[in-house]
Amino acid sequence: MALLAAPMADVSETEDSYVVEIDVPGARKDQIDVQLSERELIVTGQIEDRVEAHVSDGVLTITVPKAEAAKPKHIEVSA
Structure with missing residues (x-):
């Protein structure tokens, strides 16, 4: 059995961009990785x-x- 946590995210749209806000309580900047591949946004992180x-x-x-x-x-x- 795998346990995956998917934090809540809000996605909004402006005239020329998308804005994604993700709740990451307790996470530090160095624990988060953001990647963009083609049309896929990938946000990963590791918190003890x-x-x-x-x-x-x-x-x-x-x-x-x-x-x-x-x-x-x-x-x-x-x-």
Whole structure:
């Protein structure tokens, strides 16, 4: 299962351009990459997530904050 976060974006149009505003809470300038390829705008970024995993009585609970992008990585399981 892949977990992808797609931040909310507003797109507006002026007479001679498009304006894209994307919510990236907690992101720094050096964590964001913007590319334009043909007619496709690609915005990517990486923010360290505070993912938590806990197991109790045979039930694994994983908590992933919604405001941050999650890249597949190893998460330590606590007891």
